[in-house]
Amino acid sequence: MALPGSGQPAWWLQLLSLAVLAGLLERCGSARRGALLGWLFGTAWLCGTFWWLFISMHTYGGLPALLAGAAVLALAAFLALDYALAAAAAVAWRPAGMTGRVLVFAAAWLLAELARGSFYTGFPWGAGGYAHTDGPLAGLASRVGVYGIGFVAALLAGAGGLALARLLAKGWRTGRQAATAVQPAGRAPRLGRGDALAAVLVALLLGLAWALPVRGLPTGTLSIALLQGNIPQEEKFQGRTGVPQALAWYKAQMLAAPQQLVVAPETAIPLLPQQLPEGWFDDLAAHFQAPGRALLVGIPLGGFREGYTNSVIGITRGDTAYRFDKHHLVPFGEFIPPFFRWFTQMMDIPLGDFNRGALPQPPFVFQGERLAPNICYEDLFGEEIGRAFRDPATAPTVLVNVSNIAWFGDSLAIDQHLQISRMRALEFDRPMLRATNTGATAIIGHDGRVQRLLPRLTRGVLDGQVQGRNGLTPYAAWVSRLGLAPLWLLGAAVLGAAAWRRRART
Template sequence: MPAALPWLLALCAGLAQAASLASPLDGEPLWWLQILSLALFAHVLLRAGGARRAALLGWLFATAWLAGTFWWLFISMHTYGGLAASLAVLAVLGLAAFLGSYYAAVSACFWVLAPASKALSAIVFAALWLLAELARGVWWTGFPWGAGGYAHADGPLAVLARVAGVYGMGFAASALAMALARWRAPDMRHARWWGGALVLAVAWAGLDAQRQAAVDVEEGRPLTLALLQGNIPQDEKFQPGSGVPLALHWYAEQLRAADAALVVAPETAIPLLPQQLEPGYLEAVTQRYRHGDQALLLGIPLGDIGRGYTNSVLGFAPGQAQPYQYDKHHLVPFGEFIPPFFRWFTRMMDIPLGDFNRGAVGQPSFAWAGERIAPNICYEDLFGEEIGARFRDEAGAPTVMVNLSNIGWFGDSVAIDQHLAISRLRALEFERPMVRATNTGATAVIDHQGRVTHRLAPYTRGVLRAEVRGRGGAVTPYAWWVSRWGLAPLWALGLGVAGATWLLRRRKV
C-alpha cells in the first residue's frame, strides 16, 4: 500500500461521512453512506500499525468529517460577522481539529485494546466511538452537530431512536461499520455468522414491531397552524434602517391576518426589546390572541441592563393573566455568550448579539387547545437529553414540540437540511411531532414518526399553513430514561466496555 494512501482514504472517508448527514444533491440523509464511510475509516484504522499512527488517522478522518459538516460557520463569521476570510477559515478548521482530538484519542485506544474476535472488536470500537461522540456533545457546552446517528432518520436503524436515542443509533452504526471492515467472504461458511445475523434480524423485527404498536395509537384532534417565515436578510436583520422596519411591518401584517389556531413566528422575529419598540406596537399585534380562539408563539429578546437579557418566546392565548414565557437555555458560544478568555475573538467580529442569561432546563409547556406545546430555540433541539427533562412527568409531558430558529446566519447552505434532520431525530426519539418556524428555513411540520408532512421552500417570504396532531400517552423508553439519568447510561456503556476490555488484556499479559 503506498505510504500516502491511508491518509488519502481517511480524508475521503471523513468528507463522505459529512455528506452522509445531508446529501449535497437533495439535502436528504444517507444512512448507507454513513456506515460505508465509517467502515472505510475502520479498514484504514485496522492497518494503522501503531497507536500513534492510529491517533493521527482518526484525527484526520474526524477533522475532515467535522469541517465538511459545519463549514458554513465560515459564513456567519466572515459574511455576517466581518471576520477576515483567512481567520474565519482557520477558526472553522481549528474547531474541527479540536473536536477531532476526541476521535484521535479513541482511535489510539482502539488500537491498544482491540480484541482478536471480530464481534468483540466491533463492540469495542462502537463503545469507544460512542465516548468520543458523547464528549463532543457535552464538554465545553457541547457541539454534537453532525453526530453519526443523524444520518439514520430514514434507515433501518431508525427503530433504535425511541429506545436508545441518536447516540445509541450511532453506537449501532459504528459496530456495523467495524464488522463490515472486518468481514470476509469465508466468514459466511460458519454457523456462528448466520446465527449472529439471525439474532440481529430478529432483534430488528422486534423493535420495529414495538415501534409500530406504539405509533399506531389514536392521536389528538388536528391543530391548524400558520408558521411565519420572514426571510429577513441576515445582514439587515438588526439594522434600524432596513431589516428592523421590514420585520416589524411584515410580521405585524401576518399576525393580524393569520386565521390558524396556533400562529408561530420564529426566533427574534421581533428583533428589538419590547421597550425599544414604538409604544403600543406589541400590544396591537398581540391583542387578537388575548381573546377569541387563536394563540401565538412569538420569538423576541427580553430583559434590561439590570436583570440581563434572554432569547425568548412569548406565548399569547385567551384567558391568560400574563403571557407565557420560555427562555432559551442552551446558548450559542460567541453569538449568545462569550466563553472565558475569548472576548478578544468576538471583538474582531460585528455580531449584534452578546451575553444572554440562561433559562432553566425543563421549563413548563405552553397549554393551548388541549395540547402541551414545548418550545425550543435555535439549536436547542440538538440536545435531546435537555428536551427529555420535560418528559419526566408523563402526565405533563409535551404533546407537540416547536422549534423557533434563525439559520439565516449560515446562508443558503446545507445547514438548513442538517437542522431539519436534527428535528426529525427528536420527533423519532420522543414520538411527538416537531413544528418548525424559521427565518429562512426549514419551516416545516414533522410528524411523530419523523416524517416531514409540510414544508415551505427555504429563502422565501411566506406562511406555511398546515395541521399537526399532538400525541400524549406513554413516553418512549428513551424519554423515560433520559429524563431521569440524562446521558449517564450511555457513558456507563462506553466506559464499561472499554474498562472491561482493558482488564481482560491485562489478565492475558
C-alpha cells in the same frame, strides 16, 4: 453525511465511511497511528459537516476569509480529538475475537460522539445517527435515540470494515504476512461459534426492537400558521431596514392569520419590549385574547441590570404571561467562552452574554395541547428536551422550534437542521413545528415525515394542521430520568472490560 449537491442524509454513505475507518484501524500497528488516523478522519468529516460557519464569520462577521477558514479548521481539529482518543483505544484494547473487536470499535465511537455532544457545552451537530433519519435504523430512534443509532451503525460498520480488512489482507499477502498485517500480535482475528452466535443475537434484538410498536394516541388537532419573514441577516438588526420590515410584516401576518395557532421565528420581533413603538403590542395582545387563538413569537427580553434572554412569549385567552427562555446557549453567539473575547471583537456581529433559562420549563397550554418551545440549536439536545417527559401527565404533546440560521446563508445548515428536528420527532413520537427566518419552515409529523415545507429564502406563511400526541416512547421514558448515563455506562463498560482483558493477557 449527505450526497454531494444534496442536503439529504445518505445512511449508506455514513456506514461505508465508518467501515473504511474501522478497516484502516485494523491495519494500524500502534495506538499512536490509530489516534492520527482517527484525528484525520474526524477533522475532514467535521469540516465537511459545518463548513458553513465560514459564512457567518466572513460574510456577516467581516472576518478575513483566511482567518474564517482557519477558525473552522481549528474547531474541527479540536473536536476531532475525541475521535483520535476513540481510535487509539480501539487499536490499543482490541481483543482477539471478531465480536470483541467490533464491540470495542462501536463503544469507542459511541463515547467519542457523547463527548463531542457534552463537553464544552456540547456541539453534536452532524452526529452520525442523523444520517439514519430515513434509513433502516430510523425505527430505533424511539428506543435508543440518535446516539444509540450511532452505536448500532458503528457495530454494523465495524463488522463490515473488519471483514473488508481481512479480505484485503488475504489478497495482498499470504500466510504469516497476512496475519501480521491484520494483527501485529501474530494472529488474524478469529471467527468462532461465539462470534456467529453473537451476530445472530444482535440481529434478533435489533429486529425485535424495531418491530415493537410505540404506543401513543392523538390528543387533538390545531390549525396553524408558521411565519417565515426572510429578513436579510445583514439588515435584521438595522434600525432603518430590517427592524421596520420585521415589525410591519410579522405584525400584519399575525393579525391576518385565521388559524388557531400562529408561530413566528426566533427574534421575529428584533427589539426589546421597552424599545417597541408605543402601543405596538396592544393590538396583538387584544387579538390573541379572543377565544380559540394563540401566538408564540420569538423576542429578546430583559434589561441591563437583570441581563438579557433569548425568549419566546405566548399569548392566548387568559394567559399573556407565558415565557420560555433559551437554556442551551450558542458559544460565541449568545455567550463568550473565557479567554475568547479577543476573537469575537474581531467580528462585526451583535453578540452578547445572555442568561440561561431553567431546565425543564413548563409548556404553553392551548386548547388542551401542551406546546413545548425550543430555540434554534436547542433541538440538537434531545436529552434536554427529554427532561420535560418525566411526568406523562404534563409531557409536551407538540414540540415547537423557532430559529434564525440566516447567519449561514443558503447552505447545508438549513437541511441539516431540518433532519435534526425530524430526529427529535422520531425519538419522542411528537410532531415538530418549525418557524424560521429563512428556512426550513416545516410541519413535521410524529413519524418524522415532513408534511408541509416552505421554500427556503422566501417570505411566506405555511398553513396546515398539527395533531398532538401523548404517551412516552421508551427513549423518552429513560432519557427523562437518566439522561445519557446509560449510553455512557455502556461505552465505558465495553472499553473497561477490553482494557482489563488486555492487561490480564500481558
